[in-house]
Amino acid sequence: MASKVFAAIDVGSNELSMKVYEITPKKGAREIDYVNSTVELGSDTYNSGRITEDSIMKVCEILNKFRRKMREYDVREYKAYASSAVREAENSVMVLERIKQHTGIDVAVLSNSEQRFMNYKAYAAKSKFEDADTKNRALLDIGAGSLQISIFDKQNLIQTQNLPIGAVRIRDYLAKYGADTVALENIMEEFVSNFIEEFRNLFINDKDIKSIIAIGDGIANLKKVGPELNITDKITRDQFRVLYHKVVETTPEVLSEKYGVPYERATLMLPMAIIYQSFLDNSRAEDIITPDVTFCDGIVADYMDKNGTLLLNKNFDEDIIASANSIAKKYKVNRKHTQNVTQNALDIFDSFKSVHGLGRRERLQLQIAAMLHSCGKFVNMNEGTMMSYHIIMSTEILGLSHKEREEIANIVKFNEYYLPSQTKAQVSLMTADYMKVAKLASILRLADVLDKSHRQKISDMKFSFKDYVLTMTVDTLNDITLEAGVFKTKTELFRKVFGVKPVLKQKRGL
Incomplete structure (x- = not known):
């Protein structure tokens, strides 16, 4: 890969800043220019709840100067992000549209x-x-x-x-x-x-x-x-x-x-x-x-990480998982059960990738949903699923967007609850993607019932996929009558979503 020039733009709460980097395969990112200008958007939002007209015009003026600087360096790719001042402003959507109209720069709003x-x-x-x-x-x-x-x-x-x-x-x-x-x-x-x-x-x-x-x-x-x-x-x-x-x-x-x-x-x-x-x-x-x-350094690091050019031998998904794990630990989940459900869910996910069309990020969401699906029992044993939903909705998970966290909460919710049509479910889902929730919730349902007894009887499965039948063969001497019986009642959503019939078989009986 040849070197490229990349710009990182921070529409911050106290100032706007832009760093221009040269990115090369061997040396990574090298900062070649830095410009900034003060606009106190945070004072507007935190004091009045909205960004003033004067501040919007100042932001557009500064960003147009940034655009001219980007042309000087022949910048072909950039990322522009706004954080809390814009995110919390009641006129945030209008502000972003004005910026796009007057500067041509797309500014995305990040969750904290x-x-x-x-x-x-x-x-x-x-x-x-x-x-x-x-x-x-x-x-x-x-x-x-x-x-x-x-x-x-x-x-x-x-x-x-x-x-x-x-x-x-x-x-x-x-x-x-x-x-x-x-x-x-x-x-x-x-x-x-x-x-x-x-x-x-x-x-x-x-x-x-x-x-x-x-x-x-x-x-x-x-x-x-x-x-x-x-x-x-x-x-x-x-x-x-x-x-x-x-x-x-x-x-x-x-x-x-x-x-x-x-x-x-x-x-x-x-x-x-x-x-x-x-x-x-x-x-x-x-x-x-x-x-x-x-934060500009964070923008370029994130860009490089997502494009596989960050010169660091580290999987940042592990930190997201660690953040979720700390939540599970706080609410004293049954670790053996959740570990079993998590592994089963990931195994099912991996067994028919050609059909479900989901990627690495969705796999991570499924993993976190499995880790946290029973955390609400700490609050209320009778309403554990809804308590889990509310805990996830109200607890920040480092590295996940609000939308991703919303989807995880709904995956957990509809692991137990009936999933209605998209129109009827929209109020509950808010910004969550309906089909993503449906697909991952249906997988979690199967994984969860495979440990219905909470005794980890099923831990080693072989999968075969043929003619839209997903066969899960269990090699165990344990009595899985409970799991097998409940499994049959939990396959309907899976079949509706994927058009695939899941079948559980035991290789050896007692």
């Missing part, structure tokens, strides 16, 4: 979990997990509207949570309660520490967090405040305390003038410093690692 996962990919690509032996690191991704905290043990994601304490949201919401710097700093500290302490009590407990990984532009600006500390890619706990006090004791105007930080960014340094300091105070972290990763 998709955006944060891209940032994680950028960090993984830049660090290449060189310090893979390090245990329990916390990745802090401070956005304009929220904070994402992800806990890693070596290379494994073990917990992720989103907290509503983004830098712009904190600044604009709390500024009204404190006129002078000292009062504002105290109010912000109390507000932030409440969320961080709750996170610590619920998810960190006795985990020994060794390091914080800080990604985004904010940490780079904080480092500028302490030139005498000679900070490179790591800030010790004592060094950050020095930076923290400097930011607390200095006005944004002075920070901007003295350290060359744009004023709008300088106004965000105090809430960011408070978030980092609060996490240091509530953990045993010894330092803050600063890998110099921005």
Whole structure:
């Protein structure tokens, strides 16, 4: 593959930025240009609920400048994404249409979990997990509207949570309660520490967090405040305390003038410093690692990963699965049962690929649905399926879009419930794809009843597919009368969806 020039555009909550990269097969992505301009979309959305006409015109003007820059480099491919400010605005659809009309640029809106996962990919690509032996690191991704905290043990994601304490949201919401710097700093500290302490009590407990990984532009600006500390890619706990006090004791105007930080960014340094300091105070972290990763780097890393050109030997689907696994663990699912159902579901999925027409991403959704299909029993044994549906709908899974998560929740729901026609089901499905839900729910139904007794009697199956009959041959001496009996009652949806008759056979009886 020859080299290509690619542009990554971030329609952020505080600024618009674009990085232009040269991508080559051997060296990966090399940044060749960076442009940015401030537009505080987040202030519009978080304060009034919608993006103003003036801000829309500014965005279009900036994006047209980006287009001219893209022509200079003969950019043939680009990705443009917007996050929380546009996502949460009540006029988001109109804003995106206006941008398309006036600039020709297609901007896609990401869910929070998709955006944060891209940032994680950028960090993984830049660090290449060189310090893979390090245990329990916390990745802090401070956005304009929220904070994402992800806990890693070596290379494994073990917990992720989103907290509503983004830098712009904190600044604009709390500024009204404190006129002078000292009062504002105290109010912000109390507000932030409440969320961080709750996170610590619920998810960190006795985990020994060794390091914080800080990604985004904010940490780079904080480092500028302490030139005498000679900070490179790591800030010790004592060094950050020095930076923290400097930011607390200095006005944004002075920070901007003295350290060359744009004023709008300088106004965000105090809430960011408070978030980092609060996490240091509530953990045993010894330092803050600063890998110099921005969302534009996340966009190009995601683009390369999806096109098979990211120079990193890592399967990011494993992190999505790990995130789902932490949910299953939290709700104390029957691990042996869910593992058996998951494996059976994946085996059935793989056995007739030529018919179902589904791909790798749908296989991943089926896997997560199987892992979480019984998590609701922790809440209510009688309404376990609906509780599972609600848990999945309300719990973020890092790396999945809201639509994908909605589909997984409905796959779990219609594993047990009757699936009506598309017209009647649309209210429940919302943005979920009806046929995808139908196909994967029908597979999950079969996999689930194969362990109806919850005793894992069926764990080794052979498949044959001929004349639209899918024969599943079980080699076991166990009595599978219960499973076989219920299996016959659960094949109707499968037959309707695929036009395939599933048959269960036992190779050897008792």
